[in-house]
Amino acid sequence: MEEIIRVQDKFYILATSSRIDEHSRVLKHGDTFAVFDRFGNIQHVGLGEQGLYHEGTRYLSRLELRLMDRRPLLLSSTVTDDNALLTVDLTNPDISVDGRVVLQRDTVHVFRCCFLWQGTCYERLRLRNFGRESIELSFALLLDADFVDIFEVRGMSRAKRGELLPPVVNSDRLELAYRGLDEVVRKTTIEFRPPPTMLDVSRAGFRQTLPPQSEKSFYFSIRCGERAATETPLDFEAALAAASESLRRQRNCDASVTTSNEQFNDWVNRSSVDLHLMVTQTPQGAYPYAGVPWYSTVFGRDGIITAMEFLWINPDIARGVLRYLSAHQATTVSPLQDAEPGKILHEVREGEMAALGEIPFRRYYGTVDATPLFVMLAGAYYQRTADRDFIQSIWPNLEAALQWIDRYGDSDGDGFIEYSRRSAKGLSVQGWKDSHDSVFHANGALAEGPVALCEVQGYVYAARRAAAQLAAVLGKSAEAEKLLRQADDLRRRFEEAFWCEELSTYALALDGQKQPCRVSASNAGHCLFTGIASAGHAARVAKTLLADSSFSGWGIRTLAEGAPRYNPMSYHNGSVWPHDNAIIAAGLARYGLSDCVLQVFTGLFDASIFVDLHRMPELFCGFVRRPAAGPTLYPVACAPQSWAGAAVFSLLQSLLGLTIDAPSRQIRFQRSAMPQSLKRISIANLRIADATVDLALERYPTDVGLELLRREGDVEVIMLK
Numbered sequence: 214m215e216e217i218i219r220v221q222d223k224f225y226i227l228a229t230s231s232r233i234d235e236h237s238r239v240l241k242h243g244d245t246f247a248v249f250d251r252f253g254n255i256q257h258v259g260l261g262e263q264g265l266y267h268e269g270t271r272y273l274s275r276l277e278l279r280l281m282d283r284r285p286l287l288l289s290s291t292v293t294d295d296n297a298l299l300t301v302d303l304t305n306p307d308i309s310v311d312g313r314v315v316l317q318r319d320t321v322h323v324f325r326c327c328f329l330w331q332g333t334c335y336e337r338l339r340l341r342n343f344g345r346e347s348i349e350l351s352f353a354l355l356l357d358a359d360f361v362d363i364f365e366v367r368g369m370s371r372a373k374r375g376e377l378l379p380p381v382v383n384s385d386r387l388e389l390a391y392r393g394l395d396e397v398v399r400k401t402t403i404e405f406r407p408p409p410t411m412l413d414v415s416r417a418g419f420r421q422t423l424p425p426q427s428e429k430s431f432y433f434s435i436r437c438g439e440r441a442a443t444e445t446p447l448d449f450e451a452a453l454a455a456a457s458e459s460l461r462r463q464r465n466c467d468a469s470v471t472t473s474n475e476q477f478n479d480w481v482n483r484s485s486v487d488l489h490l491m492v493t494q495t496p497q498g499a500y501p502y503a504g505v506p507w508y509s510t511v512f513g514r515d516g517i518i519t520a521m522e523f524l525w526i527n528p529d530i531a532r533g534v535l536r537y538l539s540a541h542q543a544t545t546v547s548p549l550q551d552a553e554p555g556k557i558l559h560e561v562r563e564g565e566m567a568a569l570g571e572i573p574f575r576r577y578y579g580t581v582d583a584t585p586l587f588v589m590l591a592g593a594y595y596q597r598t599a600d601r602d603f604i605q606s607i608w609p610n611l612e613a614a615l616q617w618i619d620r621y622g623d624s625d626g627d628g629f630i631e632y633s634r635r636s637a638k639g640l641s642v643q644g645w646k647d648s649h650d651s652v653f654h655a656n657g658a659l660a661e662g663p664v665a666l667c668e669v670q671g672y673v674y675a676a677r678r679a680a681a682q683l684a685a686v687l688g689k690s691a692e693a694e695k696l697l698r699q700a701d702d703l704r705r706r707f708e709e710a711f712w713c714e715e716l717s718t719y720a721l722a723l724d725g726q727k728q729p730c731r732v733s734a735s736n737a738g739h740c741l742f743t744g745i746a747s748a749g750h751a752a753r754v755a756k757t758l759l760a761d762s763s764f765s766g767w768g769i770r771t772l773a774e775g776a777p778r779y780n781p782m783s784y785h786n787g788s789v790w791p792h793d794n795a796i797i798a799a800g801l802a803r804y805g806l807s808d809c810v811l812q813v814f815t816g817l818f819d820a821s822i823f824v825d826l827h828r829m830p831e832l833f834c835g836f837v838r839r840p841a842a843g844p845t846l847y848p849v850a851c852a853p854q855s856w857a858g859a860a861v862f863s864l865l866q867s868l869l870g871l872t873i874d875a876p877s878r879q880i881r882f883q884r885s886a887m888p889q890s891l892k893r894i895s896i897a898n899l900r901i902a903d904a905t906v907d908l909a910l911e912r913y914p915t916d917v918g919l920e921l922l923r924r925e926g927d928v929e930v931i932m933l934k
Contacts, residue, residue, distance in 0.1 A: 236825050237263070238292055238299050239505050239853060241490050242329040242456065244268045244563070245437060246509045251290040253301040253325040253336075254278060262366060262506045262849075265334055265401075267437035269510070269564025271366060272401045273334070275357035275415075276435075278325070281308045281316065281350070285323055292826065294482065296490040297457045301325040320344040321423070330456040333446050334435040340421065341428035353418045354433070358401040360391035362566040367507060371571065380414040387412060393565040402436045404446065463489045463499075467527045468899040470865065473892040480821040483828050484861045487853035488523060488530075497540050498533025501859075504831055504851025511561040513538055513583035514645060515856055517590045522795060522859035524597050525866050525873055525899075531594045532603065538587055539610040543578050543617075548635035551579035551643075555617030557587045559643075572638065579639040580647075581632035582669050584614045584622065585676035589743075592679025595686065599875035599902060604683055615680055615696075618673055624663050628706055629723065630673050631663035644669060645793075646736070646771065646785040650778060652722050655731040657777030660724040667719045668736045670707045671743030674700050678744075686876075704745050717753040719746070733757060733773035735793050741800025751804040758797060759809055766838025767820045768794045769813065774835075781835035781845075788847060790832045791817055792856035795863040802867035807886040814864050815888055820844045821861075829857045869894070869910060869917075870933075875901050882919060883933040887912040895922075904928035 238249040247265045249255055255263045255276040265273035278285060285303035292299050303323035308316035320343055327336035342348050365371065373394065381388035385408035390400045403417075411418035421429055434446040446452065470481050491509075492499045502508070503515040516538070520531035541561075543552035550573060551559075559580035567575035588611055595604050604611075622630040632643035640647050644666045652660045681696035711719045713729065719737040720729035737754050740746045746754060757763065762774045765781075768789035772779050781787040794813050801809040816838075821827050823843025831854040834845035851857075865871075870883035878901060887894065887910065897907045904926025911918045919932045 236290075237852075238290060240292070240296075240299055240327070240329045240334075241502075241505055241509065241853075243331065243493050244509075245329050245332050245334075246505050247273075247327075247329060247334060248506050249276075249299060249327075251301070252278065252285070252287055252303065253290070253299060253327065264366070265435060265437065266363060266506070266509070267332055269363050269562055269567065270399055271361050271363070272358055272399065272437040273356070273435055274359040274361070275355055277355040278303075278323075278338075279353045279355065280305055280321070280323065281352070283308065286318065294486065295457065295460050296486040297460055298326055298328045298453070316348065317344075321348065321350065328453055328456050330447070330452045332437050333452070334437075335446070335449050335452050336433055336435075337449055338431045338433075339428055340423060340431075342423035342425060345425050347425065348423045349420070350423055351418065351420045353416055356387065356389075356403065356415055356417065358389040358391070360393075360399055360401075362564045363507070363562075364564075364566050364572055369566075369572075371566070375565070382412055382414060384408045384412070387414070387417070389414075393568075395565050395568040397565070397568070398439055400437075400439060404434050404436075406432045460486070460489055463492065466529055466900070468525070469897045470526075470862075471895045471897075473894075474890050476822050476827075477818060477891060479827040480818065480829070480861055483826055484858045485526075487828060487858040488519070488855060491853055491855045491858070492530065495533070495537050497536035499530050500533050500537050501530060501855040503856075504854035506851065507849070508851055508854075510563070511537065511558065513558040513560070514580055514586060517583060517586045518792060518796070519855040519859045520590055521593055522792070522856065522863035524593055525871060526862050528594060528597045531590055531597070532600075535587070535591055535594060535603075535607060538583075539607045541576070542610050542613060547578075549573055549638075550577055551634065551636045551639045552576075553578070553617060553621040555584065555613035555615075556621065557583040557614060559583060559640075573636050577636075577639065579632075579634065579636065579643050581622065581630060581643045581666065582645060582672055584617050585630070585669065585672035587611075588614050588676035589672060589679050592676075592682055595683060595875075597873050597875055601686060605687060608683070608687060611680060611683065615676070618676070622673075625725075627727070628703065629665040629710070630669050631665045631723075631725075632669075633662040633664070633725075644736075648783075648785045651771075651785040653730060653732065653778055654724070654728070655777065660722055660730050662725050664725065665723040666736060667707075667711050667721060668739035668743075670703060670711070671740040671745040674703050674707070674745040675743035677703070707745055708747060708750070712750060716757070718757045719750075719754065732776050733763065734776070735763070735769050735771045735790075735797060738769065738793070738797030738800055741804060742796045743800075744803060746800075746804075748804060751800075752806070755801055755804070755806050755809045759812055761837075764812070764816070765789055765835050765844075767816045767833070767844045769797055770835040772835075782847070784832070784847075787835040788832045789835050789844070790857070791820075791829050791860040795860035795867075798864055798867040802870060802884075805884055807870075807884050810864075810867050811886055811888055814868055815890070817860070817864065818888075818890065825852075828852050829860060830854065831857050865894070873901060877929075878902070878904065878927055879929045879931060880906065881931045881933060882910070882917075885910060885917040885919075885932070885934075887917055897922075901928050902926070906930060 245267045264271040288302035290301045305321045307318045322341045324339040375393040378390040387403045409417040501519045503512040516534045520534045543556040560577045562574040677696045677700040681693040684693040721732040722730045772786045798813045830850040830852040895909045907923040909920045
């Protein structure tokens with residue numbers, strides 16, 4: 214029986230399915246990622262997502278260590294603080310022959326460590342005998358490669374697949390290969406040093422004599438790709454040094470945050486390394502892939518929001534995102550891809566199914582919000598960097614995006630931006646909550662399109678204001694004035710059409726008949742983030758979002774308890790998403806609601822203490838917070854996940870009221886607030902153009918103080934109270 218099924222546009226886990234161990238271990242580099250269990254193994258268990266993946270295909274589906282034909286005992290397992298290396302400590306169980314124990318447990322220490330670098334998984338296996346006698350030790354690695362597409366792993370079935378090619382077995386190398394229906398040959402090449410005692414198509418066996426207190430290391434590499442059989446992997450130590458140095462260089466340009474609370478520091482540090490783990494270098498620059506395992510690829514919306522959250526820490530990621538999305542902006546009408554000229558990319562997929570068109574996502578544009586968010590990010594990037602030349606270089610892309618909003622985004626000409634699917638295989642709901650059942654009326658009936666989401670109107674409002682500022686910078690004053698008029702008109706009509714007095718919040722959406730979906734959802738909080746909400750309505754929305762029906766104690770739910778279709782275990786109808794909460798907190802800060810920001814911040818900080826490795830997952834369930842218990846995990850949430858990882862930096866910015874005005878060379882703190890859990894926050898290497906500052910904020914009983922520790926270059930630091 215299949216454990217993963219498809220219902221319309223989304224994939225669901227059947228009630229019979231359960232993870233064998235929720236503490237997966239994840240590594241990623243570039244277009245390659247791996248999901249292991251805590252033993253460092255890859256098995257087809259639980260949700261079946263374990264494996265070594267490259268460019269949308271699973272290149273290794275089994276990697277199991279057997280010690281004396283037994284499963285070793287787990288001592289510990291973790292990913293190092295820089296996310297470079299998975300380390301696993303194991304030992305032997307009692308080994309018996311004819312009812313007699315011939316090897317007592319805990320005699321042999323097994324240390325596994327592995328990492329990814331340039332399409333290759335490197336592993337070192339070290340055995341040490343802590344006994345007083347020599348041991349004749351045997352161990353084996355069980356191997357397999359199924360070459361399935363990531364969408365098959367997620368639950369899609371295919372009428373026909375390609376063919377597995379005959380394996381090639383040498384004394385120290387195993388080559389597994391598959392020819393897809395796209396005629397691409399994908400190869401997995403596994404090399405061993407020293408060579409195994411026995412090697413066949415599914416097992417590498419080793420025998421080794423270990424004298425007392427001695428140790429022996431074994432190395433193997435797993436190369437993925439069409440040219441895997443002809444390429445030579447680096448030496449283990451050389452590859453590890455290169456991988457670690459690459460991660461270190463990425464973080465060198467970041468501002469760093471440390472606080473008086475070590476648990477909070479753990480969250481910040483893990484979030485930082487997770488984000489850099491997810492960043493992939495493209496020809497256009499750094500781009501944060503969305504999440505492992507299901508979304509380890511380019512997503513337009515995810516990349517933009519992640520870049521916004523991290524912008525004050527390091528604007529280089531925003532620049533890479535803007536360049537990449539400009540280079541891949543739609544230029545033609547393509548119903549199959551839900552593309553129109555000027556529209557910003559939703560998703561990119563590699564792999565056999567994408568190449569064959571079995572899924573529409575090879576280059577897919579079915580999102581209504583990425584285009585205005587793209588313009589918003591450009592405005593925020595300029596405010597952060599004053600990089601006029603870069604804005605000039607992408608101005609044609611920004612103009613094309615604005616033209617898409619006016620021409621294609623407003624399909625019925627009413628002044629609001631709507632979505633409706635063109636591709637039969639595409640997404641039926643094209644906002645950030647893209648489950649098929651996430652947009653509905655107060656009676657639970659699904660909204661029929663074209664649908665105008667409330668938050669998207671806010672994004673368009675903010676995009677036009679951002680574009681107006683950029684147009685003025687570029688000397689296009691008439692265009693700037695037009696954009697401001699459009700923004701003001703949209704704000705006025707938005708208030709009239711979307712406000713729901715009886716709910717004290719904005720309607721989730723307008724359907725195709727312009728009937729409001731009178732549902733209390735977190736989407737309304739994004740309207741605060743963009744500034745489209747009036748001050749009076751913003752305060753009421755905040756109160757609604759932080760009421761018990763919406764705030765679980767860990768965060769704001771996507772849908773309020775009591776609403777039709779509310780389910781705290783659903784993907785979008787009652788769960789808690791960290792990035793959603795970070796966006797809402799930024800909106801609360803915009804309207805000066807510092808106490809509300811503190812409440813959201815505290816809930817998520819407390820949640821970070823309970824989750825594995827302090828790694829904030831994509832989402833968790835929306836059950837009410839229970840004493841002495843952590844949040845309830847969502848079984849198929851991505852972790853690491855970029856916009857969840859970057860959420861802590863946005864939350865900090867909102868908490869401190871931090872804005873960076875690079876054109877004026879100013880750093881401003883306004884209405885700063887700090888929770889009881891944080892006494893001091895230090896920020897180092899905060900760059901504006903060629904200037905750098907280090908500073909610290911201290912919480913006092915009734916105030917927050919600012920200390921400038923170092924300043925190099927021309928920059929002014931201002932505290933507004």
